[in-house]
Amino acid sequence: xxxxxVEGGHRLKGTITPSGAKNEALQVLCAVLLTxxxxxxxxxxxxxxxxxxxxxxxxxxxxxNRLSPRKxxxxxxxLDVRYLDSSDYxxxxxxxxxxxxxxxPLLARMGKVTYAKPGGDKIGRRRLDTHFQGMxxxxxxxxxxxxxxxxxxxxxxxxxxxxxxxxxxxxxGTANIIMAAVLAKGVTTIYNAACEPYLQQLCRMxxxxxxxxxxxxxxxLTIEGVDExxxxxxxxxxxxxxxxxxxxxxxxxxxxxxxxxxxYKDLGIIPETFRRLGxxxxxxxxxxxxxxxxxxxxxxxxxxxxLNISDAPWPGLTPDLLSVILVVATQAEGxxxxxxxxxxxxxxxxxxxxxxxxxxxxxxxHRAVVIGHNRKMQLKHNNMTSPDIRAGIAMLIAAMxxxxxxxxxxxxxxxxxYERIEERLNAIGAKIIRED
Numbered sequence: 001x002x003x004x005x006v007e008g009g010h011r012l013k014g015t016i017t018p019s020g021a022k023n024e025a026l027q028v029l030c031a032v033l034l035t036x037x038x039x040x041x042x043x044x045x046x047x048x049x050x051x052x053x054x055x056x057x058x059x060x061x062x063x064x065n066r067l068s069p070r071k072x073x074x075x076x077x078x079l080d081v082r083y084l085d086s087s088d089y090x091x092x093x094x095x096x097x098x099x100x101x102x103x104x105p106l107l108a109r110m111g112k113v114t115y116a117k118p119g120g121d122k123i124g125r126r127r128l129d130t131h132f133q134g135m136x137x138x139x140x141x142x143x144x145x146x147x148x149x150x151x152x153x154x155x156x157x158x159x160x161x162x163x164x165x166x167x168x169x170x171x172x173g174t175a176n177i178i179m180a181a182v183l184a185k186g187v188t189t190i191y192n193a194a195c196e197p198y199l200q201q202l203c204r205m206x207x208x209x210x211x212x213x214x215x216x217x218x219x220x221l222t223i224e225g226v227d228e229x230x231x232x233x234x235x236x237x238x239x240x241x242x243x244x245x246x247x248x249x250x251x252x253x254x255x256x257x258x259x260x261x262x263x264y265k266d267l268g269i270i271p272e273t274f275r276r277l278g279x280x281x282x283x284x285x286x287x288x289x290x291x292x293x294x295x296x297x298x299x300x301x302x303x304x305x306x307l308n309i310s311d312a313p314w315p316g317l318t319p320d321l322l323s324v325i326l327v328v329a330t331q332a333e334g335x336x337x338x339x340x341x342x343x344x345x346x347x348x349x350x351x352x353x354x355x356x357x358x359x360x361x362x363x364x365x366h367r368a369v370v371i372g373h374n375r376k377m378q379l380k381h382n383n384m385t386s387p388d389i390r391a392g393i394a395m396l397i398a399a400m401x402x403x404x405x406x407x408x409x410x411x412x413x414x415x416x417x418y419e420r421i422e423e424r425l426n427a428i429g430a431k432i433i434r435e436d
Contacts, residue, residue, distance in 0.1 A: 003409045004422060007431035008381060008402035011292075012255035014428040018243050018262060019045035019419040020070065020236035024198035026098035027175045028205055028234060029053050032062065032074040033105035034179060035209055037231030042071045044236060048416040049098060056092050056099065059083055079110070090116040090150050100131060101172055104180035107140055107153050116150040130166055130173030137164040138177070138184055161186035161225055169194045169219065169313040175202055182211040184225040193221045196314040197266040201237060208232040238263040241320045242418065243288065244270050245393050248324040249425070250290035251279045252331050252401040254375075257428070259288040268315045273325065276307060277332055295374060298334030306369075310339035319343060323394035326350065330358040330379065331401065332372035339367050349391040352384045353398055381406040389417035396421070400430055 020043035029050070032039040044050060046069070054072070058064045061080035065073040083089055084106070093099040094116040106113035117128075132142060135153055139160040142153045161184045166173065174194040179202075181188035193199075195217055203216040209232045212224035243262045250257035251274070264271075264286050271281045271288070278296030282289040298307055311319035319342045326338045330353065340346050344365040354360055356379040359371035381404030386392030392414040399406035408414075411434070414421060422432040 001409060002411050003407055003435045004396065004399070004411050004414075005433040005435055006396065006399035006402075006406045006408065008379075008399055008404060008406060010400070010429050010431050011253055012250060012257050012425070012429045015258040015260050016246055016424055016428055017260040018238040018246070019043075019047070021045075021198055021239040022047060022050060022241070022417050023171070024201050024236050025050045026053060027101060027172075027198060027202045028236070029057065029074070030098075030101040030105050030175075031179055031202060031206060032057070033076045033079070033102070033109060034183065034206075035229040035231060036075075036077050038073050038075045039209070039231050040067070040071065040073045040233040042233070042235040044070050044072055045239065045419045046070070047419050048412065049096060052092070052096050053098055056089075056096070059089070059092070085114060087148070090114065090148065098172070100128065101176050101179070103131060103135065103153060104176040104178070107135060107155055108159060108180045108183040111156065111158065112152070112154040114145075114148070114150050114152050130168055130170040131176045134164065134166070134173060134177035135180060137162050138180055138188065159184035159225075161188035161223065163189045164191070166190065166192040168192075171196050171199055175199055178203065178206070178213065178221065178223065181223040182206055182213070182225065182229065183227075184223075186225055188223040188225070190221040190223070191219065193219050194313060195219050197237060197240070197268070201234075205232060205234040208234065237266055240267055240270060240318065241390070243267060244274070244321040245324050245397070245418075247271075247274050247279065247281060247288065247290060248328040249397050249400060251277070251293065251296060252328050252397060254292055254294060255290070255429070256292040257290045258284075259290070261286055262288050264288070269317055270321065273309060273317055273321075274328075276309070277325070277329060277336070278334075279328070296332050298329065298332045298336050298372060300334070306335055306337055308337045308339060311341055319346070320390050322346070323349070323390040324397060326360075326368060326370055327353065327394045327398045329370040329372055330360070330398070331375050333374035335369060335371045337367060337369050341366060346388070346391065349387055349395065352382055352395065353379075356380050356382045356398060356402060358398075378403045380404065383407045383409075385409045386411055386413040389413055393418060393421075396432075400425075
């Protein structure tokens with residue numbers, strides 16, 4: 001396992017550009033299976049989870065051509081049925097959470113699919129009910145095979161469009177159902193659908209391939225099934241989680257930083273959430289400029305009560321940024337309640353921040369109160385282990401602001417979501433060494 005050795009206390013200076021969006025990449029890469037023709041995707045990030053999915057597609061029989069460092073062409077002309085029945089396929093699926101979105105495309109194209117329970121971050125329960133119920137609504141059946149530790153789905157009579165009201169606005173669940181429904185017979189209506197920008201991007205790409213999806217950007221989608229899809233070209237949005245992470249890094253290190261090409265109109269409530277922490281987030285065209293601030297003060301609600309920042313389905317705040325916001329608040333003036341509603345194990349990394357001198361009260365698995373130092377006391381260096389992608393980047397941000405040299409182990413978790421992060425940060429003034 002690799003580690004980061006981080007020398008804290010250095011200010012950042014210059015410009016940094018976010019990579020393509022990881023969460024969008026995982027969705028649209030699965031969608032290439034829906035056509036025999038070539039799909040060209042640009043701005044693909046060079047990160048572990050995405051690379052693992054591309055490798056899996058190649059093993060499945062998809063022809064993959066790298067046209068440039070970030071641009072790929074995918075042609076799923078013929079799929080390897082024998083490989084899709086193999087233990088290697090199931091093992092690779094089990095190690096990659098995003099592979100759950102292979103169910104819909106493979107079921108629509110082949111009428112059957114075997115799938116192992118996926119892995120991913122250990123951040124609490126991450127149920128698959130929305131995915132499975134969506135396939136049942138479209139006429140599929142499934143059973144669990146204990147002999148191979150996997151689920152088998154089948155649609156012997158083909159998929160049939162239907163009305164469904166999702167019990168949760170699951171992003172990956174909605175994506176999976178959409179990809180199955182575009183080739184189903186008849187009309188599918190999805191109410192309480194997720195509507196994140198990356199899901200909107202998936203719908204636009206599918207419509208560019210000949211799908212008929214209406215209501216894009218809302219929580220009510222209507223999908224008229226078609227007989228086949230054709231090839232297209234698609235460009236990924238910038239990663240909003242990287243953008244938020246860079247805002248947090250600039251604020252907590254008292255740095256002046258420009259974040260270039262952020263896709264501002266698709267950031268939603270993210271800039272305003274950081275502004276509520278007292279951080280100046282200045283839009284300059286499609287860039288964000290963070291001026292150097294010695295102090296930033298957390299707002300209170302209008303009635304004077306403590307600010308509460310919580311995650312919610314789009315257009316609410318993405319849960320992937322709460323760990324970053326929590327760390328940034330440790331050096332603010334004032335207090336804030338961080339409420340992680342969706343995952344009950346995502347706040348347990350705060351014990352490491354408390355060891356570094358942060359004033360945090362962990363109320364329960366979902367809530368933590370942060371009492372900011374207002375820079376009167378710098379965080380102390382610490383040795384830490386990254387439990388998941390977002391806690392890992394939060395630890396890195398804390399270490400960059402700390403006094404002394406910190407060590408973060410298990411940074412392959414960070415590599416899963418952030419491309420060459422230490423190289424990019426070192427180029428603007430950070431001091432981070434990767435140690436194998």
